[in-house]
Amino acid sequence: MVGKFRSIRLDNYKPLREIVFEVLRQAIISGDLKPGERLMEVQLAEEMGVSRTPVREAIRKLELEGLVVMIPRKGAYVAGLSLKDAADVFEIRQALEGLAAALAAERITEEEIDSLEKILVEINEAAEKEDVDMVIKKDAEFHQVLFKATRNDRLVQIINNLKEQIDRFRVQSFANKARIKSLMDEHKKIVEAITERNVELAKKLAEEHIEKVENNVMNILRKQLNMEDELPC
Structure with a gap:
C-alpha cells in the first residue's frame, strides 16, 4: 500500500472525511487497493497529509458499504470479491x-x-x-x-x-x-x-x-x- 496516495487537496465544499472516503472508495473500486489488503490508519493519514480521524471515519463508512471488513484484533481490510x-x-x-x-x-x-x-x-x-x-x-x-x-x-x-x-x-x-x-x-x-x-x-x-x-x-x-x-x- 506504500506510496499509493498523494496529499489531499482541500475542497471548500466538502468535509475532509468525505474527501478521504471518496479517495479510498475509488482506490478500492479501481483495484488500486486490492481485496485482502490491509488499511492502516497511520500510514494512510501520513500519505494523504491528514489526521487519523477522517481516515478512521472513512474506513467505518466503507465498512457500512461492504467495501471494507473489520477483523477483531487485526484491523481493517479491503473486502474480497467472492x-x-x-x-x-x-x-x-x-x-x-x-x-x-x-x-x-x-x-x-x-x-x-x-x-x-x-x-x-x-x-x-x-x-x-x-x-x-x-x-x-x-x-x-x-x-x-x-x-x-x-x-x-x-x-x-x-x-x-x-x-x-x-x-x-x-x-x-x-x-x-x-x-x-x-x-x-x-x-x-x-x-x-x-x-x-x-x-x-x-x-x-x-x-x-x-x-x-x-x-x-x-x-x-x-x-x-x-x-x-x-x-x-
Missing part, C-alpha cells in the same frame, strides 16, 4: 436492469435516446484508443441515462444502493479487453429496442447483457481464486 457476492449482486442487477429497460422503452424521451446514442459513439472512440478507464466511465453513464429514463425514482434509488458493488464488478469485467466490443454490440441492440418502443425485447436484451457480464466476471474471479490457491504459503 463468487457468492458476485452471484448475489448480478441476480439482483439482472432483474432491476431488465425492468429499467422495459420502463425506458415506454417512457424515454428523444433527448435521452440522443444521449444514449452519443455515449455509444464515445465508448467506440475510447475503445479504439484502448482507453479502458474511459470505456468504464461511459458504460456507467450509459446505464445512468437508462435508469433516469424509467421515470421511477424508487427504482433508481434501489439500483444506486448497489452502485459500489456494481462499479467494482464493472472494473473486473473490463479486465478482459475483448469484452468491450461485445458490450458495444449489446448496448446498441438495447438502444434500438428502446427506440422502437419494444418493451419485451428491451427487457430481454438487458437481462441477457447482464448475464453475459456476470459470466465474464465470474470467469475472471474463478481464475483469480485459483491463482491465490496456487500461491506458496
Whole structure:
C-alpha cells in the first residue's frame, strides 16, 4: 500500500472525511487497493497529509458499504470479491436492469435516446484508443441515462444502493479487453429496442447483457481464486 496516495487537496465544499472516503472508495473500486489488503490508519493519514480521524471515519463508512471488513484484533481490510457476492449482486442487477429497460422503452424521451446514442459513439472512440478507464466511465453513464429514463425514482434509488458493488464488478469485467466490443454490440441492440418502443425485447436484451457480464466476471474471479490457491504459503 506504500506510496499509493498523494496529499489531499482541500475542497471548500466538502468535509475532509468525505474527501478521504471518496479517495479510498475509488482506490478500492479501481483495484488500486486490492481485496485482502490491509488499511492502516497511520500510514494512510501520513500519505494523504491528514489526521487519523477522517481516515478512521472513512474506513467505518466503507465498512457500512461492504467495501471494507473489520477483523477483531487485526484491523481493517479491503473486502474480497467472492463468487457468492458476485452471484448475489448480478441476480439482483439482472432483474432491476431488465425492468429499467422495459420502463425506458415506454417512457424515454428523444433527448435521452440522443444521449444514449452519443455515449455509444464515445465508448467506440475510447475503445479504439484502448482507453479502458474511459470505456468504464461511459458504460456507467450509459446505464445512468437508462435508469433516469424509467421515470421511477424508487427504482433508481434501489439500483444506486448497489452502485459500489456494481462499479467494482464493472472494473473486473473490463479486465478482459475483448469484452468491450461485445458490450458495444449489446448496448446498441438495447438502444434500438428502446427506440422502437419494444418493451419485451428491451427487457430481454438487458437481462441477457447482464448475464453475459456476470459470466465474464465470474470467469475472471474463478481464475483469480485459483491463482491465490496456487500461491506458496
